[in-house]
């Protein structure tokens with residue numbers, strides 16, 4: 001059974017009542033337009049697309065952080081589209097997120113232990129001993145020393161902060177983690193270490209990922225399937241990410257052409273610079 005399924009999802013922002021229009025309603029902005037996709041257990045699904053194509057909006061709809069205007073979302077066959085936040089706590093604990101900028105996402109007054117403890121407290125894990133034990137386990141899983149628990153966000157490097165972000169996402173033992181541009185603020189070497197960490201966690205814990213990234217070289221290394229989003233719609237979907245490079249879709253070709261070349265020797269002429277996503 002699929003971990004996650006989206007069926008005909010649409011999100012229209014701000015369909016305002018018009019003062020002058022005869023129709024009485026302005027159309028609003030369609031950020032997501034009829035998107036259907038599914039993620040299998042253990043799948044590393046990639047979601048790519050230019051800036052503004054709707055990737056983060058789709059992620060929020062899938063996690064139930066926002067309600068779709070149309071369409072349904074299901075976790076292991078359970079439809080949670082219409083559930084209120086408090087009624088979908090069980091499902092939310094299984095679907096977690098790692099943010100692009102952990103520093104901004106964390107409370108600067110909290111220690112690492114408090115940051116990881118927050119979801120545990122919110123989800124009714126009452127025993128202090130069990131929570132302390134879980135924090136210790138999670139720090140070990142993400143490769144941080146136990147002493148990191150007492151540090152504050154400003155005392156950590158970018159890579160360590162993202163490890164805390166992943167640890168926090170792991171605390172409630174999720175099945176799927178959505179990573180929205182998780183490593184874009186990190187340098188290339190640290191990015192590679194983080195991808196290795198995500199892969200190890202997947203192998204240990206049987207996780208699935210939805211990996212949103214502009215870094216197509218990372219996507220091609222890390223992901224199984226790939227969905228290409230263009231102006232809120234699915235332009236293409238491949239069950240194997242390796243097929244992406246054979247795409248004849250002009251939009252996908254443009255995204256691929258924007259991948260930075262790691263070494264000048266790999267550069268083909270003419271040099272194609274299509275956009276500045278990086």
Ligand SMILES: Nc1ncnc2c1ncn2[C@@H]1O[C@H](COP(=O)(O)OP(=O)(O)OP(=O)(O)O)[C@@H](O)[C@H]1O
Nearest residue numbers: 013014029031049050051052053054055056057058
């Ligand atoms: N809360 C909102 N209210 C109104 N419009 C929104 C809202 N959130 C997103 N949008 C619009 O929806 C569209 C898709 O935005 P979204 O942030 O999902 O794109 P994205 O693919 O994640 O872009 P990026 O790669 O820059 O992060 C954009 O036009 C954006 O301005």
Ligand SMILES: [Mg+2]
Nearest residue numbers: 055056057180
């Ligand atoms: Mg985004």
